Amino acid sequence: MEQYQWILLLLTIFMTGIFFFYHQSPTFSFYCKMFLFNGWIILMATILSPCITLFYGRRVENMKFMHLSILPLKNIYGIKFMVQGSENLNIKKPYVIVSNHQSCLDLLGMLEVMPERCVTIAKKELLYMGPVGWACWLCGLIFIDRKNKKSAMDVMNRVAQIMRQENLRVWMYPEGTRNPEDTLLPFKRGAFHLALKAQVPIVPIVTSSLKCCYSYKEKKLKPGNCTIRILPKIETQGLGLEEVTALAESTRKLMQETFYEISEDLHGEKEMKP
Numbered sequence: 001m002e003q004y005q006w007i008l009l010l011l012t013i014f015m016t017g018i019f020f021f022y023h024q025s026p027t028f029s030f031y032c033k034m035f036l037f038n039g040w041i042i043l044m045a046t047i048l049s050p051c052i053t054l055f056y057g058r059r060v061e062n063m064k065f066m067h068l069s070i071l072p073l074k075n076i077y078g079i080k081f082m083v084q085g086s087e088n089l090n091i092k093k094p095y096v097i098v099s100n101h102q103s104c105l106d107l108l109g110m111l112e113v114m115p116e117r118c119v120t121i122a123k124k125e126l127l128y129m130g131p132v133g134w135a136c137w138l139c140g141l142i143f144i145d146r147k148n149k150k151s152a153m154d155v156m157n158r159v160a161q162i163m164r165q166e167n168l169r170v171w172m173y174p175e176g177t178r179n180p181e182d183t184l185l186p187f188k189r190g191a192f193h194l195a196l197k198a199q200v201p202i203v204p205i206v207t208s209s210l211k212c213c214y215s216y217k218e219k220k221l222k223p224g225n226c227t228i229r230i231l232p233k234i235e236t237q238g239l240g241l242e243e244v245t246a247l248a249e250s251t252r253k254l255m256q257e258t259f260y261e262i263s264e265d266l267h268g269e270k271e272m273k274p
């Protein structure tokens with residue numbers, strides 16, 4: 001046999017093996033799907049970042065490229081988001097969005113409803129993920145070092161100063177990390193300090209339980225329907241920094257109740273856990 005025929009034969013055996021295991025093993029198929037999910041993001045970031053750098057540089061409007069390039073994943077995986085309360089985002093001025101964070105699929109939900117001129121606060125580790133970090137930086141994401149409280153607060157305080165000047169909306173995950181459980185984690189205070197310092201409203205956005213489509217523990221990634229509910233804005237004008245804790249707690253309570261209400265598989269859960 002010629003060398004190329006050997007290569008073709010080996011490739012066929014390899015692909016048949018992949019196909020076989022994909023259908024035999026749910027764990028293997030889960031890892032294949034996750035590989036495709038991350039691979040798609042890396043590919044898009046690698047293709048688009050040099051072009052964006054060349055033509056536009058760093059600016060918040062580049063978010064639309066992230067939107068266009070990442071949303072096909074929603075169709076590839078058959079994940080549908082039903083959005084409720086879109087009218088609550090008809091606010092011309094800056095505001096802070098706080099949202100629950102269950103898994104990497106939140107990226108799809110976030111891009112589904114994200115308003116114009118909106119930046120996300122992200123962990124600085126994302127910046128070091130090669131082309132993905134570069135793409136995030138180009139889209140204006142703001143990075144904080146969660147291990148260095150002082151530097152994180154300095155960054156947040158600078159954001160509070162510029163968000164009104166530059167008419168920015170800021171998207172934050174006040175749980176501070178991914179949380180696949182049904183009870184929201186205690187909220188970090190950064191988002192509330194930001195809203196009070198900038199004297200801008202807070203808009204809570206709740207995504208229903210993603211367990212119908214995704215569970216890392218169960219190695220599950222499958223099509224499903226989720227709900228995203230955008231709640232009415234919470235005004236902060238006139239409130240002082242001494243209200244931060246109360247504001248964080250009442251917002252968390254409201255979001256937890258909404259989470260139970262819109263998560264079909266959790267109907268019946270009424271009691272707030274601590």
Ligand SMILES: CCCCCCCCCCCCCCCC(=O)SCCNC(=O)CCNC(=O)[C@H](O)C(C)(C)COP(=O)(O)OP(=O)(O)OC[C@H]1O[C@@H](n2cnc3c(N)ncnc32)[C@H](O)[C@@H]1OP(=O)(O)O
Nearest residue numbers: 045065066122123135149152153156176188189190191193
């Ligand atoms: C084009 C191609 C496509 C490519 C495509 C790529 C796709 C790429 C996907 C992107 C998508 C990103 C998605 C990322 C999503 C995440 O990375 S989530 C993780 C990062 N985000 C966060 O952590 C935000 C939430 N964290 C916070 O807000 C935290 O408060 C901070 C600012 C980090 C500080 O952390 P901490 O010290 O642990 O916080 P905390 O317990 O809140 O506060 C401690 C004390 O400091 C006080 N404090 C807090 N903040 C302040 C402040 N600013 N001023 C004064 N005092 C303050 C508190 O009031 C509290 O005081 P006490 O009550 O103890 O008296």
Ligand SMILES: CCCCCCCC/C=C\CCCCCCCC(=O)OC[C@@H](O)COP(=O)(O)O
Nearest residue numbers: 038041103104107123128129130132176177178
């Ligand atoms: C030379 C560099 C090598 C590059 C390697 C690149 C590997 C990048 C792999 C996949 C990129 C996918 C990025 C998806 C980002 C989804 C956002 C997200 O979910 O971030 C997690 C963050 O909210 C909370 O983090 P933790 O739950 O605290 O953890």
